[in-house]
Amino acid sequence: MDPIHQFNISKIYILGHIGGYEISITNSALFMFAAVFIIVAGMLVATARRSLVPDRAQSVVETTYEFVAGMVRQSAGEQGMKFFPLVFTLFSFILVLNMFGMIPGLFAVTSHIVVTVFLAFVVFLTVIIYGFWHNGLRFLKLFVPSGVPVYILPLIVAIEVMSFFSRPISHSVRLFANILAGHITLKVFAGFVALLGGLGIAGWIGALLPLALTVALTALELLVAFLQAYVFAILTCIYLNDAIHPGH
Amino acid sequence: MADRRSPDDEAALSARLKQLGERIHEAGAKRQHEAEEMREDEAKRKDEPTNLAVALRLSSEFVAGVLLGGLIGWIIDHFAGTSPWGLIVFLLLGFGAGTMNVVRAAGLVAQQGASVKKD
Numbered sequence: 001m002d003p004i005h006q007f008n009i010s011k012i013y014i015l016g017h018i019g020g021y022e023i024s025i026t027n028s029a030l031f032m033f034a035a036v037f038i039i040v041a042g043m044l045v046a047t048a049r050r051s052l053v054p055d056r057a058q059s060v061v062e063t064t065y066e067f068v069a070g071m072v073r074q075s076a077g078e079q080g081m082k083f084f085p086l087v088f089t090l091f092s093f094i095l096v097l098n099m100f101g102m103i104p105g106l107f108a109v110t111s112h113i114v115v116t117v118f119l120a121f122v123v124f125l126t127v128i129i130y131g132f133w134h135n136g137l138r139f140l141k142l143f144v145p146s147g148v149p150v151y152i153l154p155l156i157v158a159i160e161v162m163s164f165f166s167r168p169i170s171h172s173v174r175l176f177a178n179i180l181a182g183h184i185t186l187k188v189f190a191g192f193v194a195l196l197g198g199l200g201i202a203g204w205i206g207a208l209l210p211l212a213l214t215v216a217l218t219a220l221e222l223l224v225a226f227l228q229a230y231v232f233a234i235l236t237c238i239y240l241n242d243a244i245h246p247g248h
Numbered sequence: 249m250a251d252r253r254s255p256d257d258e259a260a261l262s263a264r265l266k267q268l269g270e271r272i273h274e275a276g277a278k279r280q281h282e283a284e285e286m287r288e289d290e291a292k293r294k295d296e297p298t299n300l301a302v303a304l305r306l307s308s309e310f311v312a313g314v315l316l317g318g319l320i321g322w323i324i325d326h327f328a329g330t331s332p333w334g335l336i337v338f339l340l341l342g343f344g345a346g347t348m349n350v351v352r353a354a355g356l357v358a359q360q361g362a363s364v365k366k367d
Binding site for chain 2: 155160227231
């Protein structure tokens with residue numbers, strides 16, 4: 001009945017110890033492996049027999065490719081396509097993990113902030129490293145809006161720098177908070193059904209309302225699961241755009 | 249004779265035909281215009297996220313700025329022993345950055361790196 005219990009990390013297999021830290025395969029890691037396996041296997045199987053007229057599996061893969069490619073081109077420009085593998089990996093990984101979370105009994109990996117923070121840091125470091133490598137010090141122009149009077153420039157630059165460094169926080173918190181809040185809400189309403197159902201006939205009638213809400217919330221959560229993967233990917237594109245064309 | 253028409257009738261008929269053609273053309277153009285408008289509305293509605301999504305997005309942007317400001321200020325105070333000035337200054341800066349994030353996310357100001365337009 002505890003709505004938080006579903007987020008428990010449990011050890012499945014202990015691999016060994018490195019420097020006093022235990023290295024083990026947890027349920028979280030297991031689902032990440034499963035997601036990678038499903039994505040890779042799905043892509044390979046669907047594109048094994050490439051035909052001009054795609055069958056169902058192939059057209060799913062092709063539609064996904066076109067969807068992500070269109071997103072990258074639109075937000076980061078044609079030059080952004082060199083980051084297509086990164087964006088596609090993030091999108092498909094998060095999407096599959098979110099969808100895992102929607103299957104009752106399975107574990108929602110993206111409801112743990114450590115996972116989403118790591119993903120956001122991958123993007124953040126890519127932006128910084130590529131930004132400096134591609135533009136040199138011109139990348140710093142990102143923090144200096146042109147046309148601002150000199151006397152407020154130091155304050156503006158400080159705020160812009162802070163705004164830049166707060167990106168991975170909002171980037172990761174958005175995904176994590178949506179999935180966490182959604183799963184807790186779902187669990188709480190589903191818990192009401194069980195609680196009221198134990199009260200007899202009157203309880204059964206009363207349980208209809210939370211049951212209907214649970215069904216509606218499940219539909220909403222499916223939408224959120226897709227939308228958050230999409231939002232994460234599109235934000236990645238927008239941030240990468242800054243690394244490719246700063247200060248234009 | 250019945251099928252024999254005077255030149256006047258011929259002229260009237262062709263005028264009516266022309267008028268009819270124009271009306272058909274107008275109606276067609278109008279319908280096409282309406283269809284286009286409907287399609288645009290549809291596209292607009294699809295692009296508009298739900299209110300909850302907007303609320304979550306904007307609040308997370310704002311909170312991220314303030315949190316980062318507080319964190320940096322606290323770390324500086326912790327190591328430099330300047331308590332409470334680091335926290336005060338960086339919380340205020342973080343507040344500014346959070347506000348900046350929100351107005352940017354809402355699309356009210358230009359994105360980071362874009363030049364400020366001079367009116």
